Amino acid sequence: MKINVDVDITPVEARTFLGLPDLTPIHEAYVDQMRRAMSEGVTPDMVKSLISNWSPLGEAGMGMWKQMFERMSGSGDK
Numbered sequence: 103m104k105i106n107v108d109v110d111i112t113p114v115e116a117r118t119f120l121g122l123p124d125l126t127p128i129h130e131a132y133v134d135q136m137r138r139a140m141s142e143g144v145t146p147d148m149v150k151s152l153i154s155n156w157s158p159l160g161e162a163g164m165g166m167w168k169q170m171f172e173r174m175s176g177s178g179d180k
Contacts, residue, residue, distance in 0.1 A: 117124065139148070153167050 111119070114124075150164070153164060
């Protein structure tokens with residue numbers, strides 16, 4: 103025996119039915135921030151902030167990233 107059930111609802115209705123929170127304001131804020139970043143371009147400060155946030159060792163980790171990129175570019179040999 104095979105039973106098929108088709109449910110025709112929107113994603114918003116599905117989230118409401120399942121009791122999930124409405125993250126629309128957070129999504130809109132994120133999209134606005136990404137639009138601003140793309141229109142203004144990427145600045146060196148943004149890259150430094152991103153790498154320092156990703157780096158597990160904070161400032162020491164930032165130094166390790168810097169050394170790695172210098173070695174890769176050949177500028178660390180001078």
